[in-house]
Amino acid sequence: MKNRITDVFFDLDHTLWDFERNSALTFEKIFLKNDLDINLDVFLSSYIPINQRYWQLYALDKVSKEELRYNRLKESFVRVNFDVNEEMISCLSEDYILHLSDYNFLFDGTLEVLEKLQANYKLHIITNGFKEVQQLKLKNAQIHHYFHTVTTSEDVGVKKPHPLIFEKALSVAQVQPRQSLMIGDNLEADIQGANRAGIETILFDPDDKINHIGQKINTLKELETLLI
Incomplete structure (x- = not known):
């Protein structure tokens, strides 16, 4: 070959x-930044498979970039029964993209x-x-x-x-x-x-x-x- x-x-x-490692550090940072008292490990246990599913949908053009960024968070918070409003989800969605490349x-x-x-x-x-x-x-x-x-x-x-x-x-x-x-x-x-x-x-x-x-x-x- x-x-x-x-x-x-x-x-x-x-x-x-290393996406999962860098992503976890990013969530830790933005949860602290936005004063969200949520167990990171519990959140990630739901977020990781939900995020993977949304990326599969995105690859098939079944969701837009904006829908992926917002809905993966919304569904994850619902799954772990953590109450957060739409404004905060939008803020976290933007912060996640902003800070994701801080960790490499x-x-x-x-x-x-x-x-x-x-x-x-x-x-x-x-x-x-x-x-x-x-x-x-x-x-x-x-x-x-x-x-x-x-x-x-x-x-x-x-x-x-x-x-x-x-x-x-x-x-x-x-x-x-x-x-x-x-x-x-x-x-x-x-x-x-x-x-x-x-x-x-x-x-x-x-x-x-x-x-x-x-x-x-x-x-x-x-x-x-x-x-x-």
Whole structure:
């Protein structure tokens, strides 16, 4: 594989950027900022699956960006039986986006792997995340300089797993599918989506919870063996 691959495409959230850890710290900050006395762990236990479901709906164009940002919070507060008005939910929704990139923990091995890979490959990002936030994450985590291109769903108008976002990313990178590799944590959006565009894939599954017959890694360091 490594003899013909010239360009490596990464998902960002849950693959390089430790979304759950950074998100938890953000909620801790904005709850304190807005004087909300709520148990963070209890809130997150409801919020995490609700947020995942809304991102799936967003990928299918069944909810808008605004609906995702507001409703995931509203449903989470209802689920944990915490009374909060609509004005506060809107405020928290804005604060969350404002402060999310304040925290930039990466998965173990990210910097070392990117540093080594860049010597042999052109590196790129393909993400369904919101454009303005993703750019800040890359910059504040000090990894933006590793990537030749960043393709977001908002740039293209469709979201992974739609083939068009992968085709656009390939076009911008000026590379053919057979020379490309996609690495991501989402089986449908990253792996199946890229495969349909003719791109080889590696699933990143740090918790080893996903059944997958294709290439899979549990740590980013494994990429050194596979690609270097």
